[in-house]
Amino acid sequence: MKPILQVALDEVELARAVNIAREAVAGGADYLEAGTPLIKSEGMNAVRTLKEDFGDHVVVADMKIMDTGAIEAEMAIKSGAGVVTILGACDDSTIQDAVRSAGRYGGKLMVDLINVPDPVARARRVQELGANIVCVHVGIDQQMVGKDPLDILKEVRKAASIQIAVAGGLNADSAATAVALGADIVIVGGNITHAKDVTGSARRVRQSIDAAGKQYIVQEKKSLDEETRELFMQVTTPNISDAMHRAPAMRDVKPLYEGIKIAGRAVTVQNFPGDWAKPVEAIDLAQKGDIIVIYNGSNYVAPWGELASRSCQQRGVAGVVIDGAIRDIDDIKKIKFPAFASASVPNASEPKGMGEINADITCGGLTVRPGDWIIGDDCGVMVVSAEHAYEIARRALEVKKTEDRQRTEIERGKTLAQVVDLHKWEKK
Incomplete structure (x- = not known):
């Protein structure tokens, strides 16, 4: 039958x-x-x-x-x-x-x-x-x-x-x-x-x-991590924000250049301004697909540059996110290493070894724990807890599907207000 x-x-x-x-x-x-x-x-x-x-x-x-x-x-x-x-x-x-x-x-x-x-x-x-x-x-x-x-x-x-x-x-x-x-x-x-x-x-x-x-x-x-990463790579950070009930992205942390897309688990670094020892040591601890997330505490001295980025590429690290400054941005753009930061400067400090790897940190105003999921694109950087990552990835995909359908209706001539029947659903 x-x-x-x-x-x-x-x-x-x-x-x-x-x-x-x-x-x-x-x-x-x-x-x-x-x-x-x-x-x-x-x-x-x-x-x-x-x-x-x-x-x-x-x-x-x-x-x-x-x-x-x-x-x-x-x-x-x-x-x-x-x-x-x-x-x-x-x-x-x-x-x-x-x-x-x-x-x-x-x-x-x-x-x-x-x-x-x-x-x-x-x-x-x-x-x-x-x-x-x-x-x-x-x-x-x-x-x-x-x-x-x-x-x-x-x-x-x-x-x-x-x-x-x-x-x-x-x-x-x-x-x-x-x-x-x-x-x-x-x-x-x-x-x-x-x-x-x-x-x-x-x-x-x-x-x-x-x-x-x-x-x-x-x-x-597929493994849960593989499926989660694939799902996050299909959606945008605005989709993820909507799936998390309008959760905010990292404050002031922006992509170094257009067209970046990353999704992976966080290796966190609590840093002292410009000290590049712990950020570089984190590369050795990171697994393929991980993202190094650094709280630097300063927009005026950089803990990261082109050589660290090249080292990450060799090990398959997916990207770096810095609450603070980054340098060598021209060379990082040339090698197309995915990098996000809140500022760019030419100067670095010395490798003093202060700070800590894989501790809970605050980056861009958001708490990031080791193993949390980091998703970044042209719109910004979102943090998703490890416990809820798969669920949020699935919900974000549903948000995307809904928007795809709405986009089709707009292309056929409707306004957004008509598509969502805005007047009907306004709070009375």
């Missing part, structure tokens, strides 16, 4: 959702999901509108029912939904009531296993209760910390003979893997809806899942 592609319209403006749905259908989408944010924003009118505009396609109402199963299922199906979602975490009686209601009005019930402690046992139970579809789902916030729905899909497939849907950050590759592992319905959201070319993105997923049974290759997973 041909796998089903369900596109999740997790928008808050109905007009945008309809436009995206139109493009997704052109790329091969089968089911159109009125996402929970859309339903909360627009109510059942979102379901009605999607059904009116796309009558040949199944509309999924992502109600995430937790109580009053019968009335909420009835409400969605009467509005045009072919499938209604209910949370697997709710009581058995709520699921049973929703099953009866869905059947009475000609719809299907999908049980969402998001946040269920034992998804395999729950899948088996909801099948006994009469559910039509069970959904293996890792939510957006869970995706941000590295949880993967494919890790449990295989076991749920063994436990349930009803249709299985899978959702949680899927793209063309992981959607194909999901089908190969037994998914009947693949649910894709942002990797289609936030793409610049929605139709092209949907088509790639469509082609990928249709060919999944013919060529299934399990790809080796």
